[in-house]
Amino acid sequence: MSPHPSPPGSARSAAEVNEQIRALWLRTGGALSAEERTEYELLVVEWARAVREEIIRAA
Template sequence: MPETPDTKPSAVELNQRIRDLMLRSGGRLSGQQRAEYQLLLSRWAAAVREDIVTAA
């Protein structure tokens, strides 16, 4: 699903995107893929923190 300002991907969705990226790359990231990975990872961490705060 495309992101809009009103929708944020869940931690589960971001995790799947990270897994897909690693599978596509065969575990060896190019510079561009590494930047994408870092962005996805930081967004995943933020989503996990948000889930924890919501659960509390």
């Protein structure tokens, strides 16, 4: 699994992104460096986008 989030318009599901977020927290033991914090923030934005897209598709 790549440590970098996919670019905007990614086809990854919210579940896939959530799994990467969980892996990041496990890998770091819950203590994020500045670089890991940036990665986490990007993943959360990607996750929110994926959730929104899934809701729109379901409607």
